[in-house]
Amino acid sequence: MKDIIEAAGMVLSAMPVGEYDKRVVLLTKQLGRITAFARGARRQNSPLLASTRPFTFGTFSLYAGRNSYTLQNAEITEYFEGMGTDLEAVAYGCYFAEIAEYYTREGVDESQMLNLLYVSLKALLTASIPNPLVRRIYELRAMVINGEYPQVFQCMECGKNLTSGKYRKQQGGMICLECRGKDYNTVLVHDAALYALQYVVTVPLQKLYCFTLRSDAFQEMEQVVEAGVNRFIDKKFHSLKVLEALQIDKNPVK
Ligand SMILES: [Zn+2]
Numbered sequence: 001m002k003d004i005i006e007a008a009g010m011v012l013s014a015m016p017v018g019e020y021d022k023r024v025v026l027l028t029k030q031l032g033r034i035t036a037f038a039r040g041a042r043r044q045n046s047p048l049l050a051s052t053r054p055f056t057f058g059t060f061s062l063y064a065g066r067n068s069y070t071l072q073n074a075e076i077t078e079y080f081e082g083m084g085t086d087l088e089a090v091a092y093g094c095y096f097a098e099i100a101e102y103y104t105r106e107g108v109d110e111s112q113m114l115n116l117l118y119v120s121l122k123a124l125l126t127a128s129i130p131n132p133l134v135r136r137i138y139e140l141r142a143m144v145i146n147g148e149y150p151q152v153f154q155c156m157e158c159g160k161n162l163t164s165g166k167y168r169k170q171q172g173g174m175i176c177l178e179c180r181g182k183d184y185n186t187v188l189v190h191d192a193a194l195y196a197l198q199y200v201v202t203v204p205l206q207k208l209y210c211f212t213l214r215s216d217a218f219q220e221m222e223q224v225v226e227a228g229v230n231r232f233i234d235k236k237f238h239s240l241k242v243l244e245a246l247q248i249d250k251n252p253v254k
Pocket of ligand 1 (some may be wrong): 155156157158159160175176177178179
């Protein structure tokens with residue numbers, strides 16, 4: 001009898017294998033990001049059918065084989081069922097999961113990314129916060145957890161604390177409006193957008209999705225986060241292409 005390991009986490013992605021099985025990528029507190037084989041998980045009567053869907057949170061019982069884990073059982077606490085009927089939310093969720101997969105590893109306590117995913121998926125299903133804003137908050141906070149992110153507190157030239165300024169895309173940081181340097185590629189960031197950026201970097205996780213922005217402030221914040229993603233995340237995400245295709249369908253060129 002093999003030792004069963006219990007790991008609390010979520011399903012990041014699931015792939016069909018063979019006729020009835022699945023291979024799932026789990027992000028867990030105890031084991032970090034792992035791949036697990038779920039035998040028979042695509043059979044209609046399998047108890048693993050529902051618990052191996054992406055975004056499902058719970059406690060997974062696994063045993064370790066030579067090359068991968070095998071999923072034995074799962075006790076699910078949150079299915080995020082709302083995702084099932086909201087194609088756009090699913091597209092965002094897949095993108096969030098892909099970023100999490102990029103940042104995480106096996107054998108590392110990944111509870112911070114796990115908790116961020118949880119509150120972010122909740123926020124996607126909350127009508128009061130627009131999903132494009134949820135996306136930018138998630139991207140920035142994921143960068144913060146990983147330790148490399150846009151510097152939005154002090155002027156890179158004179159060091160003074162900022163309430164507005166210019167973001168230098170190539171350098172990943174801000175300068176104040178008084179400081180001049182070379183003619184860098186910059187984004188002008190007014191107080192509302194800068195406050196939002198600073199808030200997302202520092203606030204406790206449970207308060208992360210507690211604000212909205214006017215569209216001009218959102219556009220400034222979006223440009224800074226976008227530039228940060230380009231500078232600090234060296235990968236093109238497949239799920240982002242899907243998401244962008246969906247958005248183009250929804251908002252035909254004006
Ligand atoms: Zn300055």
